[in-house]
Amino acid sequence: MERVDYDKYLRTSRIPHIWCPGCGHGIAMKSILRAVDHAGWTKENTVWVSGIGCSGRITGYVDFNTLHTTHGRAIAFATGIKLANPKLNVVVVTGDGDGTAIGGNHLIHAARRNLDITVVLLNNNIYGMTGGQCSPTTPQGAKATTAPYGNMERPFDIAGVVAACGGNFVARGTVYHVNELEKLMRQAFLKHGFSFIEVMSPCPTAFGRRNKMKNAIVMMEDLKERSVSVKKAKDLTDEEREDKIVNGVLLDRDKAEYTDLYRQLIEQLRGS
Amino acid sequence: MGTEDKSVPRLLTGNEAVALAAIEAGARFFAGYPITPSSEIAETLSRELPKVGGVFIQMEDEIAAMSAIIGASLAGARTLTATSGPGFSLKQEAIGYACETEVPCVVVNVMRGGPSTGMPTLPAQGDVMQAKWGTHGDHPAIVLCPERIDDAWELTIRAFNIAEKFRTPVILLLDEIVGHLTEKLVLPLKKQPKLFDLPQNVSKEGYLPYRFDGEYPPPLIPVGQGVPYHVTGLLHDETGFPTNDPDLAERNARWLVDKVENHKDELADVELDEVDGCDILVFAYGGCARSARGAVRMAREKGLKVGLFKPRTLWPFPEKELQEAAKTAKRVVVAEMNLGQMAHEVEWALGRSIPVELHSKLGGEPILPTEILATIEGRD
Numbered sequence: 001m002e003r004v005d006y007d008k009y010l011r012t013s014r015i016p017h018i019w020c021p022g023c024g025h026g027i028a029m030k031s032i033l034r035a036v037d038h039a040g041w042t043k044e045n046t047v048w049v050s051g052i053g054c055s056g057r058i059t060g061y062v063d064f065n066t067l068h069t070t071h072g073r074a075i076a077f078a079t080g081i082k083l084a085n086p087k088l089n090v091v092v093v094t095g096d097g098d099g100t101a102i103g104g105n106h107l108i109h110a111a112r113r114n115l116d117i118t119v120v121l122l123n124n125n126i127y128g129m130t131g132g133q134c135s136p137t138t139p140q141g142a143k144a145t146t147a148p149y150g151n152m153e154r155p156f157d158i159a160g161v162v163a164a165c166g167g168n169f170v171a172r173g174t175v176y177h178v179n180e181l182e183k184l185m186r187q188a189f190l191k192h193g194f195s196f197i198e199v200m201s202p203c204p205t206a207f208g209r210r211n212k213m214k215n216a217i218v219m220m221e222d223l224k225e226r227s228v229s230v231k232k233a234k235d236l237t238d239e240e241r242e243d244k245i246v247n248g249v250l251l252d253r254d255k256a257e258y259t260d261l262y263r264q265l266i267e268q269l270r271g272s
Numbered sequence: 273m274g275t276e277d278k279s280v281p282r283l284l285t286g287n288e289a290v291a292l293a294a295i296e297a298g299a300r301f302f303a304g305y306p307i308t309p310s311s312e313i314a315e316t317l318s319r320e321l322p323k324v325g326g327v328f329i330q331m332e333d334e335i336a337a338m339s340a341i342i343g344a345s346l347a348g349a350r351t352l353t354a355t356s357g358p359g360f361s362l363k364q365e366a367i368g369y370a371c372e373t374e375v376p377c378v379v380v381n382v383m384r385g386g387p388s389t390g391m392p393t394l395p396a397q398g399d400v401m402q403a404k405w406g407t408h409g410d411h412p413a414i415v416l417c418p419e420r421i422d423d424a425w426e427l428t429i430r431a432f433n434i435a436e437k438f439r440t441p442v443i444l445l446l447d448e449i450v451g452h453l454t455e456k457l458v459l460p461l462k463k464q465p466k467l468f469d470l471p472q473n474v475s476k477e478g479y480l481p482y483r484f485d486g487e488y489p490p491p492l493i494p495v496g497q498g499v500p501y502h503v504t505g506l507l508h509d510e511t512g513f514p515t516n517d518p519d520l521a522e523r524n525a526r527w528l529v530d531k532v533e534n535h536k537d538e539l540a541d542v543e544l545d546e547v548d549g550c551d552i553l554v555f556a557y558g559g560c561a562r563s564a565r566g567a568v569r570m571a572r573e574k575g576l577k578v579g580l581f582k583p584r585t586l587w588p589f590p591e592k593e594l595q596e597a598a599k600t601a602k603r604v605v606v607a608e609m610n611l612g613q614m615a616h617e618v619e620w621a622l623g624r625s626i627p628v629e630l631h632s633k634l635g636g637e638p639i640l641p642t643e644i645l646a647t648i649e650g651r652d
C-alpha cells in the first residue's frame with residue numbers, strides 16, 4: 001500500500017468525526033483518498049458530492065470543494081456539476097439507503113448515460129444515521145428497527161444492477177480487504193466514463209448489534225468469511241452464492257462517454 | 273426561429289420567449305423533465321443551447337432536474353429548469369436546498385389546473401402560495417409573473433439578474449395562458465433589462481462563501497477554482513460548515529430571509545394603469561391581467577373610475593405599492609384563477625380597511641373580461 005499524507009487531504013479541524021467506533025466508513029474514506037492521490041486529482045480539479053446518511057458525512061472531512069446534498073440526490077447534483085464543467089473530476093459518496101432506495105433511480109440513469117463520474121456506495125445493509133431501519137440491501141431475515149420479526153424482502157445486488165444498466169466500470173470490495181479495495185478504487189478512479197464501486201462497510205451500531213454480531217471485529221470476520229472472488233463465484237450454484245459477497249471487477253469496458261458526445265454535438269453545431 | 277436576428281420582430285409563445293430570453297441572459301445549462309404546459313421551454317432549449325455552447329439534459333425526474341441545475345450553478349453556469357404543478361411539487365425539497373445553500377438558479381413553473389394531475393392543458397393560478405411556501409421551513413421567496421410576451425422576455429432576464437445578485441432561486445410563474453399564447457416580440461424592449469455583471473476578482477484569500485452581514489451575499493466562487501469550501505443543506509456558519517450553535521443557526525436562517533426582505537423596494541415591480549384617484553382598484557396578474565385590462569377599459573367607457581394594479585413581482589408582495597395605489601379606492605376587485613390566494617394577501621396588505629371582492633374561477637377556462645366587469649359593477 002502506498003504511503004499517503006492524509007492530512008494534506010483532510011479538514012483536520014473538523015475532526016473528531018461523527019462515526020461510531022468500528023464503523024467501516026472511515027476505512028472507506030481513506031481508500032478513496034488513496035485512489036484520489038494515485039489518480040493525481042487535486043483540490044483545484046476535484047469535487048466531492050454526497051447524500052444524506054453517515055456515509056454522506058465524508059464530504060465534511062475532506063478538504064476539497066464538497067457538497068453535502070439532499071437524501072438520495074447526490075448523483076443528480078454531480079450530473080449538473082460534471083456537465084457544466086467536464087474538466088472537473090467528480091466523486092460521489094453515497095450509502096445503501098441513499099443510493100439504492102431514494103436515489104436508486106438517479107444511480108441507474110447515471111450509469112445508463114455513462115457520465116464520467118465515480119460513485120462509491122458504502123453498503124452497510126442498514127440505515128445507519130436514522131438508527132437502524134431496513135434498507136433495500138438488508139439481507140432477508142435480518143433484523144432492523146422496522147423489521148422486528150426479520151426482513152421479508154430480498155436485497156438488491158446493487159453492483160449487479162448497475163452493471164446491467166450501463167457504465168464503464170463496476171466493482172465490489174470490502175473494508176476488510178483493503179489492499180484489494182485499493183486496487184479496485186484505483187481502477188474506478190482512472191476509468192473514463194461512469195464507474196461504480198460498492199464497498200461493504202460494517203455498521204456495528206445499527207446492524208451488528210441486532211444481528212448477532214456483537215462488535216466490529218465479528219463483523220470484519222463476517223466480511224472475510226462471506227467474501228468470494230468474481231472468478232470463484234462463477235463456479236458456485238445460485239444457492240451457494242446467496243449469502244456470499246462477490247468481490248472484484250464486474251464490468252470493465254470503454255463505451256463512449258456522455259460529456260464527450262455532448263462536446264462533439266456542440267462542435268458540430270458551431271462548425272468548429 | 274433562432275437566437276440570431278434579434279431586431280427582427282418575431283412571433284413567439286410565452287414558453288419560447290422564456291427559453292430564448294434565458295439564453296440572452298447567459299443561461300448555459302438547462303435540466304428538465306417533460307410536462308405540459310411547459311415542455312416547449314425544454315424543447316426550445318434542447319435545440320438552442322448546444323448552438324451557444326450550453327448544455328441541455330433531460331433528467332429522469334423533476335427532483336433530478338432541480339438537483340442538477342443546482343450542481344451546474346455551483347460549477348459556474350447560469351441555470352434554469354421548467355415544469356408545471358406536479359413537477360413543481362417534486363422540486364420543492366431541492367428548491368429549499370438552493371435557498372439554504374444560496375445557489376442562484378431560475379425555476380419556471382407554467383401553472384396548470386390542480387391539485388394533483390389536475391388539468392394539464394388548461395390554465396390556473398393555483399401555485400401562487402406554493403411558489404412562496406412550497407418548501408419546508410422559513411425561507412426566502414422571489415416570484416415573478418409575466419402577463420405578455422415582452423413581459424416574459426423581460427422578467428426572464430430579470431429573474432437571472434435577481435438570482436445572481438441575491439444568490440437564491442427565483443421562481444418565474446407563468447400560467448398556461450401566457451405559456452402558450454403567441455404574440456409579437458420586438459427587440460430591444462422599451463425597458464430592456466441590463467444584465468447583472470457579477471463582481472469580478474473576488475478575493476480567494478479568506479473567502480467566506482456564506483457571510484451573513486453584507487448588503488447582499490458575497491459572489492459565489494464556483495467549485496473547482498481552488499477554494500475548497502463546503503456546501504450543505506444543514507444550517508451552517510459563515511464558512512459553510514454545519515453548526516448546532518443556536519445563535520449562529522438563527523443568524524443563518526434569518527439572513528436568508530432578511531437579504532430578500534430588506535430589499536423589498538428594489539424587488540417590487542408593478543404596472544399601474546390609472547390608479548390615481550380611482551374609486552375601484554382591480555388587482556390581477558399573469559394571464560388574468562389580460563382579461564382585467566379589457567374589463568377595466570369597458571368599465572371606464574361606462575364612466576367608472578377604475579384603476580388596474582398588476583404586480584410583476586408577486587413575492588415579496590408589493591404591499592407598499594398596493595397601499596399607495598389603493599389610496600382613494602372604495603373597493604378592490606381581485607381576479608384570479610384560484611380560490612383567493614392573492615385576495616387574502618391583498619386584504620391583509622390593506623389592513624382590511626377597504627372591501628376586497630374576489631372574482632375567482634377554476635375549471636380551466638380563462639376569466640372573461642365581461643365577467644370581471646360584472647364584479648366591478650357589483651352585478652354578480
Ligand SMILES: Cc1ncc(C[n+]2csc(CCOP(=O)(O)OP(=O)(O)O)c2C)c(N)n1
Pocket residue numbers: 052053054055056071094095096097098099122124126127128129130135203
Ligand atoms: C427526503 C429524506 N427522507 C428521509 C431522510 C432521513 N434520513 C437521513 S439519513 C437516512 C438513511 C441513510 O442511510 P444510508 O444511505 O444507508 O446511509 P448510512 O447512514 O447507513 O451510512 C434517512 C432515511 C432525509 N434526510 N431526507
Ligand code: SF4
Pocket residue numbers: 018019020022023024025054055124128129202203204205206207
Ligand atoms: S450508525 Fe453505523 S454507519 Fe453510522 S456511524 Fe455508527 S457504525 Fe457507522
